[in-house]
Structures are given as C-alpha cells and as structure tokens.
Amino acid sequence: MSFDDFRRDFIGLDTRYRLADGRLARRHYLDSAASTLALRSARHVADELLRHYANTHSDLHFSARIASHAYAWAHGQALELVRADPDRYTACFAGSGCTAPLNRLARTLAMRRPERDVALVSLMEHHANDLPHRKHAGQVVHIPLTGASPALGAVDLAALERFLEQYRGRVNYVAVSAASNVTGIVNPVHDIAALAHAHDAWVVVDASQRLAHAPLAISDTGAAERELDAVVFSGHKLYAPGSPGVAVMRRALLEGCEPDEVGGGMVEDVYPSGYRLSARFPDREEAGTPNLVGAVQLGAALSVLQRVGMQRIHATEQERLRYLLAELSAMPGVRVYGDPDPERTPRLGTVAFNLNGLDHGLVATVLNDYHNVAVRNGCFCAHPYVRELLKPELWALDLDPDADDAATSLKRRQGMVRASLGLYTQDDDIAALLAGIRDLLARPGHYRTLYDADTDGNFRHRTFNAAAKALFDPEATLDRALARLSATDDVL
Ligand SMILES: Cc1ncc(COP(=O)(O)O)c(C=O)c1O
Known part of the structure; x- marks a missing residue:
C-alpha cells in the first residue's frame, strides 16, 4: 500500500458545508492538534471486534478470549510505538485522553517519594501537564524557555540544570512536553532526561503533540540515563477518536506502590479484612472494565503509523510545514x-x-x-505560554485596567490562531488557509462590518447562522437509520 493510499484512509475528508457566501465546499481540516480525524482501517478493526464483543479478563468463552487477546495486543502496540522494553515498561490505558494518565502519574509519583516535594514543569505546557502537578506534587517550579518573546524557543537546559542544583534532593520529577500544542516547538526530552537522572529525578514526557508527527523512542541512543521514565499521549490525537489516554511507564515507578485506582480486575484476592493486589502489569494499574473497543481502535491506528513509518510521516510533514511557515513569514501583516x-x-x-x-x-x-478552513483560536489550554509569547504586544496595547471594557479588550487580543496538520493534510488545505489569510488581510474592514463581537471575544455573523443541529442532528440521523431498518429488515 502506498503512502498516498494511507493518506486517503480517513473518515471525513470529503465532508462539505454550506458557507456564508452560499457555496457548498469541502472542509479543510487544520485542527489536528485538538483531535485528528479517524483512520478508517483502524475503525474497521474496532467494528469487526464488536461482532465478538465481550468483557476482558477471561480466556474462557471464545468471545472473552478474543477480547482479552485484542486488548493485550493494543497494549503491545503502545509499547512498540515508543520502543519500550516490555520487561521494564508497561502501557496503561486511562480516561479519554492524556489528562487522566497525567493526573494519575502526578498522584502516584507524589505518593512514591513524598520527601521530594518539587516538580519542575516547563513554561510551555498544556494545562494537563501543569495543573495535576500543581495539585499533587507539592511545589511546581516553572522552567523558562530559550530566546525572547515572541520568538521563544524550547526548554532552557541551563535553567533546568540551575533548578536541579537549587532544589537538590527535592526534585521528584521533571514534566515536559515532547512538542508544544501551540507552536509545535520540539523539546530535547532525552537531554532533559539525562540532566534529571543525574539528580535522581524522573522525567514525565507529554508526547500528545509529537507521536502523530514524528518518532519518539524511550531512549534515543540506548543509554540508560537518557531513557524517559513515563511517556503519555492521547489516542484521539493519533487518529483514533473514542480511544483512551495512554501512559507508557517504567515499571519500577509503580512496583511496590499501591495503584492509584482500585476495583475489579486488579486484585489476586479480596477478604473482608483486606485485599491482595495482582503483581501483573498492566492489570494492576487498570481497575474496572476497560474501553476495549477504543483501545483496539487505537492499537490498530498505532500499527498503521508504524507500517507507514514515523520517519516517513515526519519527513513528509516537514516539507509541508516549511512551505507553510515560509509563506506566512513572507506575508506582511x-x-x-x-x-x-x-x-x-x-x-x-x-x-x-x-x-x-x-x-x-x-x-x-x-x-x-x-x-x-477549520482552525482553532484562543490560548489552547496553555495560558501561561501564550501570554508569554504575546507579552510584547499585550504591553503595547496599553490598556486602561479601569476601563469598563478592559477585560473584553484583553480577551479579544489575548490569543492566537492555530493551524495544525495531520497525515491527511494536502497542498490544497494549506492553499485554502493561505488564500483565506490573504483575503482577510486585503479586506479587514469588510469582514469587521459583517460580525458582532460578544464580551467573551467570540464573533457572530450578522446574517449567516449555521447551527450545529442544522449541520448534524443525532436524533434525525438515528430516525433515518431506524426507518431504514424497518423498511428493509437489514441489520444496521
Ligand atoms: C500537549 C497536550 N497535552 C495534553 C493535552 C490534553 O489532552 P486530552 O484533552 O486528550 O486529555 C493536550 C490536548 O490538547 C495537548 O495538546
């Protein structure tokens, strides 16, 4: 199968909407950093599994055997994606994105070494890799970035080293993203791991914005000190909507520690007076009935990515990205x-x-x-980072804090537009974005007159209204499916 065949294998590439000027046109989806479109072949595996659906944690009847095997296969795919040694690492599924595993890690690591009461967290983190540490880790110290606003770079390794010295013996772990969800900037996570490990601190890497775009291995060179201790990511950003969040963790972080959640499926035995935990990974870390279908869909998506080749995905995307950046940088305004x-x-x-x-x-x-063109705007759940990037222009606004509309004015200016690529992004998607930007720059006054701003900084068209229900109505879609069913006696 060619690279182009894979790139066509997504649900929703032909989705059309009626626009404000009356045209019916194909959607250009440039919001992959929020959630990627669904990989059709991976969805197919999940749909096929549903024919055999049963709960996991049993090998007895045919369907339970299939479910347990498929679920274990999905864990294996997560380990393989990041080249984690299955004897020393475990993959766990939790929640509906990486927020759940990050909260769990923050609780577990705090419980593991309560005497180490500092977590070093980069300034560019999504709130999901910041707030759980603020809540559970004791004191969070934010690591600055290189460069100056608005041209900030990656995590400043010299500053990280200074903090590790300053808080010697107190730093439990360093939490950092492998790539920013705002700028796409890549952090040198293995260098960070080497520095952290020299101070006996662990490193937690949020790889949510990396793994759909570029390879990431637990160790880049094979050297033990450069190994990442935990890598988390969201399945819905890896072409598998409806799948869980994933944490690939060094088993040593978890062994001998009470799992964060307890319940069915993770104990050897339970007595009125107590219980005996299972020693098996990942079972002991996954209490309750898992999201089997989502996990298997994700396992299939990860397998596809590995078949396509992460290096190839990265190289192809870099070409498109370079073009987009060059075009944007060349546009005045x-x-x-x-x-x-x-x-x-x-x-x-x-x-x-x-x-x-x-x-x-x-x-x-x-x-x-x-x-x-579907893009996202605002602060992207990374408010400290976005504010830092915007600092010079927010200062230049010189807003009067006592003015009645100060908060609204700030909201309208405190944010950015974000375009993000996926495996399915084509040249015409980039061309549509650039054409839209040129149009906006050519006729700003025209567009300002068409919209009213509300106090939250959202803009409403004065005459065009495309309500969600008119675009997709779940109830009506169900009605049509049921009508088809009664008309044909087909199974849905
Ligand atoms: C870098 C990063 N970390 C964490 C998250 C949170 O992921 P989720 O909402 O899937 O839990 C996101 C989501 O946008 C993200 O981009």
Whole structure:
C-alpha cells in the first residue's frame, strides 16, 4: 500500500458545508492538534471486534478470549510505538485522553517519594501537564524557555540544570512536553532526561503533540540515563477518536506502590479484612472494565503509523510545514510565534499566528465561514505560554485596567490562531488557509462590518447562522437509520 493510499484512509475528508457566501465546499481540516480525524482501517478493526464483543479478563468463552487477546495486543502496540522494553515498561490505558494518565502519574509519583516535594514543569505546557502537578506534587517550579518573546524557543537546559542544583534532593520529577500544542516547538526530552537522572529525578514526557508527527523512542541512543521514565499521549490525537489516554511507564515507578485506582480486575484476592493486589502489569494499574473497543481502535491506528513509518510521516510533514511557515513569514501583516530558526529550534506541524489589527476570534471565524478552513483560536489550554509569547504586544496595547471594557479588550487580543496538520493534510488545505489569510488581510474592514463581537471575544455573523443541529442532528440521523431498518429488515 502506498503512502498516498494511507493518506486517503480517513473518515471525513470529503465532508462539505454550506458557507456564508452560499457555496457548498469541502472542509479543510487544520485542527489536528485538538483531535485528528479517524483512520478508517483502524475503525474497521474496532467494528469487526464488536461482532465478538465481550468483557476482558477471561480466556474462557471464545468471545472473552478474543477480547482479552485484542486488548493485550493494543497494549503491545503502545509499547512498540515508543520502543519500550516490555520487561521494564508497561502501557496503561486511562480516561479519554492524556489528562487522566497525567493526573494519575502526578498522584502516584507524589505518593512514591513524598520527601521530594518539587516538580519542575516547563513554561510551555498544556494545562494537563501543569495543573495535576500543581495539585499533587507539592511545589511546581516553572522552567523558562530559550530566546525572547515572541520568538521563544524550547526548554532552557541551563535553567533546568540551575533548578536541579537549587532544589537538590527535592526534585521528584521533571514534566515536559515532547512538542508544544501551540507552536509545535520540539523539546530535547532525552537531554532533559539525562540532566534529571543525574539528580535522581524522573522525567514525565507529554508526547500528545509529537507521536502523530514524528518518532519518539524511550531512549534515543540506548543509554540508560537518557531513557524517559513515563511517556503519555492521547489516542484521539493519533487518529483514533473514542480511544483512551495512554501512559507508557517504567515499571519500577509503580512496583511496590499501591495503584492509584482500585476495583475489579486488579486484585489476586479480596477478604473482608483486606485485599491482595495482582503483581501483573498492566492489570494492576487498570481497575474496572476497560474501553476495549477504543483501545483496539487505537492499537490498530498505532500499527498503521508504524507500517507507514514515523520517519516517513515526519519527513513528509516537514516539507509541508516549511512551505507553510515560509509563506506566512513572507506575508506582511502576519506574526508567527516561536523561534523562527528551524535549525536551532525544530518544530512539528502546528503553527500559531496572528494578523495585524485583526482579533484572533474574527480571523478563525472568517476562515471557517468563508473559506471552510477549520482552525482553532484562543490560548489552547496553555495560558501561561501564550501570554508569554504575546507579552510584547499585550504591553503595547496599553490598556486602561479601569476601563469598563478592559477585560473584553484583553480577551479579544489575548490569543492566537492555530493551524495544525495531520497525515491527511494536502497542498490544497494549506492553499485554502493561505488564500483565506490573504483575503482577510486585503479586506479587514469588510469582514469587521459583517460580525458582532460578544464580551467573551467570540464573533457572530450578522446574517449567516449555521447551527450545529442544522449541520448534524443525532436524533434525525438515528430516525433515518431506524426507518431504514424497518423498511428493509437489514441489520444496521
Ligand atoms: C500537549 C497536550 N497535552 C495534553 C493535552 C490534553 O489532552 P486530552 O484533552 O486528550 O486529555 C493536550 C490536548 O490538547 C495537548 O495538546
């Protein structure tokens, strides 16, 4: 199967919407950093599994055997994706994205070494890799980034080293993303691991924005000190919506420690006076009935990525990304955030930008309503990082904090537009984005007159209204499916 065949294997590439100017046009999906589209072949595996559906944790009847085997296969795919040694690492599924495993890790690591009361967390983190540590780890110290706003780079290794010295003996772990969900900037996670390990600190890597774009292995060189202790990611950002969050963790972090959650499926025996935990991984870390179908869909998606080859995926995306960045940087009136030097600061397929004199909310809305380009805007659940990137321009606004509309004015300017690529992104998707931006820059006044801003900084078209229910109505879709069923006696 060719690379192009894989790239066509996604549900929703032909989705069309009626636009504000009356045209019916194909959607250009550039919001993959939030959630990727579903890989059809992976969904197919999940649908086929449903014919055999049963609960896991038994090998007895045929269907339970199939379910248990398929679930174990999905765990194996997660370990393989990051080249984790199955004898020393375990893969656990939890929740509906990486937020659940990150909370779990924060609780577990705090319980494991309560005497170490500091976590070092980078300034560029998504809230999911910041707030759980604030809540459970004791004191969080934020590691600054290299460079100066708005051209900030990756995690500043010299600053990290200084903090490790300053809090010697107290740092439990370092939490850092493998790539930013705002700028796509890549962090040198194995260098970070080596520094952390020299101070007996662990390293937790949020790889949610990396693994759909580039390979990541537990160790880059095979050297033990460069091994990552925990890697977490979200299945819905890896072409498997409805799948769980994943944590690939060094078993030694968990052994001898009470699992974070308890319940069925993770104990050897239970007595009125107590219980005996299972020693088996990952069972002991996954209490209760798992999201079997989602996990198997994810396992299939991960297998596809490995068949396509992560290096090939990375190389292809880099070409498209370089083109997009070069075009944006050459347009007067466009500001792209983050260090622009790709040699010094590598990036993956996520780009954050603003247009001079136009609110990020208006830009994203016009791109949707008139160009069918789906992007995201705001602070992307990374408020400290976005504010840091925007610092010079927010200062330049010189807002009067006592003015009645100060909060609204700030909200309208505190944010960016984010375009993010996926395996299915085509040249015409990039062309549509660039055309939309050129149109906005050419006619800002025209678009301003078409919209009203609310106090939250959202923009509403004065005449065009595409309500969600008119675009997709679950009830009506169900009605049609049921009508078909009664008309044909077919199984849905
Ligand atoms: C870097 C990063 N970390 C964590 C998360 C949170 O993931 P989820 O919402 O899937 O739990 C996201 C989601 O956007 C993200 O981009």
